[in-house]
Amino acid sequence: MNNPSFRVPTVVAVAAVMWLLATPIADGQRRTLPEGVQTVGSASRTPWGDPDLQGIWTNTTTTPLERPAGRAGKELLTDAERLEADEQRARNADRPPRPGDPGAYNAFWLEPGRMSRQTSLIVDPPHGRLPFKVEAQKEAVARSDARFQRGTSPAITSWEDRDAYERCITRGMPGAMIPGYYNHNYQVVQTPGYVAIYVEMIHDVRIIPVDGRAHLTHNIRQWLGDSRGHWEGKTLVIETTNFNGKVKDRNIFAFGTGENARVVERFTRLDTDTIDYRVTVDDPAGFAKPWTASMPMSRLNTPLYEYACHEGNYGLEHILRAAREREKAADGAAVKR
Numbered sequence: 001m002n003n004p005s006f007r008v009p010t011v012v013a014v015a016a017v018m019w020l021l022a023t024p025i026a027d028g029q030r031r032t033l034p035e036g037v038q039t040v041g042s043a044s045r046t047p048w049g050d051p052d053l054q055g056i057w058t059n060t061t062t063t064p065l066e067r068p069a070g071r072a073g074k075e076l077l078t079d080a081e082r083l084e085a086d087e088q089r090a091r092n093a094d095r096p097p098r099p100g101d102p103g104a105y106n107a108f109w110l111e112p113g114r115m116s117r118q119t120s121l122i123v124d125p126p127h128g129r130l131p132f133k134v135e136a137q138k139e140a141v142a143r144s145d146a147r148f149q150r151g152t153s154p155a156i157t158s159w160e161d162r163d164a165y166e167r168c169i170t171r172g173m174p175g176a177m178i179p180g181y182y183n184h185n186y187q188v189v190q191t192p193g194y195v196a197i198y199v200e201m202i203h204d205v206r207i208i209p210v211d212g213r214a215h216l217t218h219n220i221r222q223w224l225g226d227s228r229g230h231w232e233g234k235t236l237v238i239e240t241t242n243f244n245g246k247v248k249d250r251n252i253f254a255f256g257t258g259e260n261a262r263v264v265e266r267f268t269r270l271d272t273d274t275i276d277y278r279v280t281v282d283d284p285a286g287f288a289k290p291w292t293a294s295m296p297m298s299r300l301n302t303p304l305y306e307y308a309c310h311e312g313n314y315g316l317e318h319i320l321r322a323a324r325e326r327e328k329a330a331d332g333a334a335v336k337r
Contacts, residue, residue: 044269048192050210051234053267056304057275057297058185060113062089065178065252065293067120067128075128076117085115111182116296121178123278124292130250136286140250147249157323159316164247165254166316168202168309170223172247173240173263174279175255176204179295186297187304195229195236203307208238216242221259223247236267250286258285273299 044052062085067074077085089112097103120128132140146161165171171178176199177186183201190196193211198204210229220226226242240263247256257263261283268276275297282290 046190050190050192050231051236051269052190053188053195053236053269053275054190056185056187056300056302058113058300059177059179059277059295059297060111060182060184061121061179061295062086062112062115063118063121065121066130067122071119072127074119075123075126077115077119079117082115082117089115105181109182111184113179118294121293121295122291123294124280125289131288131291133286133288139248143249144251159320162316162319163249163254164223164256165202165249166319168313170202170204170247171254172249172256173224173243174257174265174281174293175247175249175253176201176206176224177265177277177279177295178252178255178293180252183307185300185304195238198304200304200307202309210236215239218242221245225257225261225263234268236265238265238267239263240265245285257281257283260284261286267297 046052046054090107093107093110093112122128122130125131143163147163159167165175170176178184180201185200187198187200188195189198193209195208195210197206197208199206204224206224206227208227208229210231212230213228215228216226221242221244223244223246225240227238227240229236229238231237241261243257243259243261245256245259247254249256261281263282264280266276266278270276276294277297278292278294280290280292281287
């Protein structure tokens, strides 16, 4: 099993250095601009002149990645529809599990946020659905069925059958930036030549050069790919390539790409409390054409907490044990016949 702890010391050390070098952000109910930051219209700038994106942000929302079939052709909700959607979700949050299903987290543990006016995070294609290639969609459905042991899906044979998220490695890209159930919070720190994004979920740290250097050679592959950034006016544009292709799932738990994918993100500070965040995924291994999602980020006036994924996590052990018990029960039933 690939152990993320091998990369923690280096990442933490670099992040700590960048934190010390970065312009400090004041604590308080309302964050004030750091000393030396200049405000130009709605956009603030760092002492070295880059647009300032620093702070703690969240993109938590109940808006689904893909547009539900019942809202086909409808891009935006009315305020009344948005309120009803949130109320419906609240009513369903603590619905008891089906007979034989042990259930999962109840509403106490979740941090869903609220529905936006968008009916899907995907804004292109206009229909709000992932433009899967046929074989890739079949694979995605098969992996989902195996994850939840639906129908005739095969039993889980090893830890490799579970996704990278459950194994506490990563949610992949663009998965690390897609909201889901909780902990979808991000801290942005800037220094001259770098932008660092600390992702609360799975404690990933993305360190992105913005000094014009080239991408790594094509034979160096990474879980989150190789990111390079540049500024287009007040927008930070990040291009990520060189994925290792090991994050196979494509859902709100984990969302990876093929090795030859290209992911382009755009961060635009709209005002003190809002970043317009958009990501475009060009992955010829899985999709017939590129797709784009819009996931606005709001300022969060609380600190980030450590996400110690492996501590007290017995899920993987018990999932595998349950699979072996299912196999024993099936063998016993076959012998009796």
